[in-house]
Amino acid sequence: AIWMTQSPSLLSASTGDRVTISCRMSQGISSYLAWYQQKPGKAPELLIYAASTLQSGVPSRFSGSGSGTDFTLTISCLQSEDFATYYCQQYYSFPRTFGQGTKVEIK
Amino acid sequence: QVQLVESGGGVVQPGGSLRLSCAASGFTFSSYGMHWVRQAPGKGLEWVAFIRYDGSNKYYADSVKGRFTISRDNSKNTLYLQMNSLRAEDTAVYYCAKDSGEVLPSVLDYWGQGTLVTVSS
Numbered sequence: 063a064i065w066m067t068q069s070p071s072l073l074s075a076s077t078g079d080r081v082t083i084s085c086r087m088s089q090g091i092s093s094y095l096a097w098y099q100q101k102p103g104k105a106p107e108l109l110i111y112a113a114s115t116l117q118s119g120v121p122s123r124f125s126g127s128g129s130g131t132d133f134t135l136t137i138s139c140l141q142s143e144d145f146a147t148y149y150c151q152q153y154y155s156f157p158r159t160f161g162q163g164t165k166v167e168i169k
Numbered sequence: 170q171v172q173l174v175e176s177g178g179g180v181v182q183p184g185g186s187l188r189l190s191c192a193a194s195g196f197t198f199s200s201y202g203m204h205w206v207r208q209a210p211g212k213g214l215e216w217v218a219f220i221r222y223d224g225s226n227k228y229y230a231d232s233v234k235g236r237f238t239i240s241r242d243n244s245k246n247t248l249y250l251q252m253n254s255l256r257a258e259d260t261a262v263y264y265c266a267k268d269s270g271e272v273l274p275s276v277l278d279y280w281g282q283g284t285l286v287t288v289s290s
Contacts, residue, residue, distance in 0.1 A: 063231070096276040098214075105264055105280035106206075106214065117278070149214055153276055156228040158204070158216040 064088055064152050068161030074169040079140045083164045085150035087131040094154035097126055097135045100163075101146045109148075110135065140166070171195040171279040173265050178284030185255050185288070191248040191265030191281055199223070199243040202268035204277055205250045207261035207286075217263070218250065219274060233259075255288045262286075 065088040075081050085095065093113040098106040108117045110126040113133055123138045137144055145168055150161040177189040191203070205217040218239040219228045227239050238251040248265050262285050266277035 098277075100214075105282055106277075107280070108269075108276055108278050111269070111276040151214075151216075151276070153274065156219065156274075157230050158219070160214040160216060163213040 063157050064091065064155060064159055066150060066152060066159055066161045068150055068164055070164060071162060073164055073166045075140055075166060076169045077140055077142055079169075081137045081140055081166060083135040083148055083150075083166075085128075085133040085135070085161050087133075087152060090130045091152045091154035093129045094152055095126075095128070095133050096151045096153060097124075098149045098151065099144075099146050100149065106149065137166075171267060173267065173279060173281035175263065175265050175281045175284035178263065178286045180287045180289060181255055182290050183256060183288055186251070186253045187255065187286060189250040189252070189263055189265075189284060189286070191250075193246045193248065193265075193267070196267065196279075198241075198246040200271055202270065202274050203239075203241060203248045204266045204268060205237075205239060205248075206264045206266055206277070206280075207259075208264070208283075209258070209261045212261075215261070219268070220248070221274070222271075252286070255286075257288050260286060260288045 067086045095113045097110040100106040114126045147165045172194045174192045220239045236254045240249045262283040264283045265281045267279040269275045269278040
């Protein structure tokens, strides 16, 4: 199985901040990486796929980058509705695996 | 619009069985692979299983292999997860999710709201 290390696990930030979340893979996965956002009590939602492609309807303040083993999710100007938990997920091979999650909380 | 509605969750004793269902609508169910993903209370997401659009291939997480079976009925637009030999560590909210790929498996682009399974004596 492909393992992923997502960091940080907790990120305290203020509205308007630029935040970055990292995801490192145990082996190369080309660009087969997705990012999901989950709010408390809700199902996850797809934000980004193919490492950097925004899902339809996702605000442009979200961006993704990377390939191979190192990937990054950036929120350029944090909004109140962005306080949530974010997960990376590889879809290069089965079993699919998720990162441990990064909770973005209000500072 | 795409809708996925899970059902079948509940409280079951260790060693027991449960079958989850996921009713799909708003898309051509028979054209897409489907996943089950679970989330233990206060924990992260764990992928559980995948089935191809026609049921020809199935994949499982090591943690459930041999105990859980994913299946689908394309005539009823319904996905299933048969869970046997349940353990306390299987306690979680179980989500069904649609795969975005029509040919090759890809990302999970739509999710249901989940159904809670509690394994406890």
